[in-house]
Amino acid sequence: MKIGIYGQFYHENAEIYIQMLLDALQKRDAKVLIEENFLEIINRNQDITKNFSACSTFTKLDKSFDLFFSIGGDGTILKSVTFVGDLGIPIVGINTGRLGFLATIQKEEMTESLNHILEEEYAISERSLLIVETFPHNKEIEPLNFALNEVAVNRRNTTSMIKVETHVNDKYLTSYWSDGLIVATPTGSTGYSLSCGGPVIDPQTNSLLLTPIAPHNLNARPLVIPDSSTVKLKVSGRENTFLVSMDSRIATLENETEIVIKKAPFTIKLLQLHDDSFIKTLRKKLLWGEDKRN
Structure with a gap:
């Protein structure tokens, strides 16, 4: 399994989730490459104690990648699309930002979500x-x-x-x-x-x-x-x-x-866990169905 990882900015405590992701992938003997500029951001951040400098990097993708992890928010996924283009690589959006309609995997649920993903328990949502x-x-x-x-x-x-x-x-x-x-x-x-x-x-x-x-x-x-x-x-x-x-x-x-x-x-493939849906995301992000009168 060959995995690409990308982020645009350093979010608070991001190294925790990056390390969780790397640990989970390494247990599966996955080949992991981190986007060159994102790795530089990670390594120069003083709050990070783990050493990521030995990680392999990429500047461009090809069809040999199986999954592409986007760490950030919806804006990071939009940037990820420019890397993936028409290659058909599924994008996994891990939301370390705020409101996320596209990055639907929450950082608080990383461990469980990664288990489902690595067991291939997910669906693909194709987007025009x-x-x-x-x-x-x-x-x-x-x-x-x-x-x-x-x-x-x-x-x-x-x-x-x-x-x-x-x-x-x-x-x-x-x-x-x-x-x-x-x-x-x-x-x-x-x-x-x-x-x-x-x-x-x-x-x-x-x-x-x-x-x-x-x-x-x-x-x-x-x-x-x-x-x-x-x-x-x-x-x-x-x-x-x-x-x-x-x-x-x-x-x-x-x-x-x-x-x-x-x-x-061509379309973009977004990975979606089985218990997620567009309706569920709408209800959660727009607070539909919640009584706010109190």
């Missing part, structure tokens, strides 16, 4: 992604021109609104006068889109979501469309440039650049 093309082409977009949560266009260096001319399947939909527009997957419906008033969508739903950001017209509402759709955007405004984001990655584009967004030809 979006890919982005621009005309003219922009080097900042490629080669990581995909997103698990959402693609968004936003105003840049201005308090003025931008106009986002939007076509769906080559048919004109509308022009959003707003701070921007989010095109989200069902997975991303619980992220940026949710904070802008978009609906929650089950990850297994075959759909895309258009959510305007602070629209000037109050009749501009979030719209759910089939994930077979192709969305084309063209932005204009007082500034000459605007921002496009793909999850946590941001690029600057010139006004009137055509952005084409559609479903990616």
Whole structure:
């Protein structure tokens, strides 16, 4: 068994959970590689007493990896997606952060969860992604021109609104006068889109979501469309440039650049324990069903 481990930041007491993970994997004689920059963060943190310096590292993945452990929060999983890409390696999200819709394995339940994972007692939740093309082409977009949560266009260096001319399947939909527009997957419906008033969508739903950001017209509402759709955007405004984001990655584009967004030809596999579900996660994270009147 070959395992990759990645994290972005050092969370409090993170070394405890990293050591628990390494101990469990070593007992199974797994070959473990830690992402190079993450290992450097671990080794230079003064609170860590264990010596991880002898661990093997990676800077790039290949199909020989069996599992990829993401240690952090949802943002760390989004970064993990850029390593995994279309390789089909299942991602295991260990939540050492706060709110986590994607990183669902809680650090307090590490021992039991790892036992289930190493005994292959889990399911795989396949998540759709979006890919982005621009005309003219922009080097900042490629080669990581995909997103698990959402693609968004936003105003840049201005308090003025931008106009986002939007076509769906080559048919004109509308022009959003707003701070921007989010095109989200069902997975991303619980992220940026949710904070802008978009609906929650089950990850297994075959759909895309258009959510305007602070629209000037109050009749501009979030719209759910089939994930077979192709969305084309063209932005204009007082500034000459605007921002496009793909999850946590941001690029600057010139006004009137055509952005084409559609479903990616590959999926991301998220490992899910058998007693976990999207409904359970919603209930837990959004406190649904709890009486808070006392």
